[in-house]
Amino acid sequence: MVKIVADRDRCAGSGMCALTAPGHFDQDDEDGLVLLLADEAEDCDDEVADAVRLCPADALRLA
Numbered sequence: 001m002v003k004i005v006a007d008r009d010r011c012a013g014s015g016m017c018a019l020t021a022p023g024h025f026d027q028d029d030e031d032g033l034v035l036l037l038a039d040e041a042e043d044c045d046d047e048v049a050d051a052v053r054l055c056p057a058d059a060l061r062l063a
């Protein structure tokens, strides 16, 4: 398993992560910023890897 880290200070609220990996990411109804629905993912989870790669604000990483 890998840990998912989301930096809400960097998040721009684009919603790309929630579209790409809806099982792990959502957006806050109040401010549109990223919410982690699960803070771990399988090493081979391509959806989560894509979400991290596609985040336009570089706010996501795997640890």
Ligand code: SF4
Residues within 6 Å of the ligand: 006, 010, 011, 012, 013, 014, 015, 016, 017, 018, 027, 032, 033, 034, 054, 055, 056, 057, 058, 059, 060
């Ligand atoms: S893709 Fe990045 S900038 Fe967009 S909501 Fe997710 S964490 Fe925030």
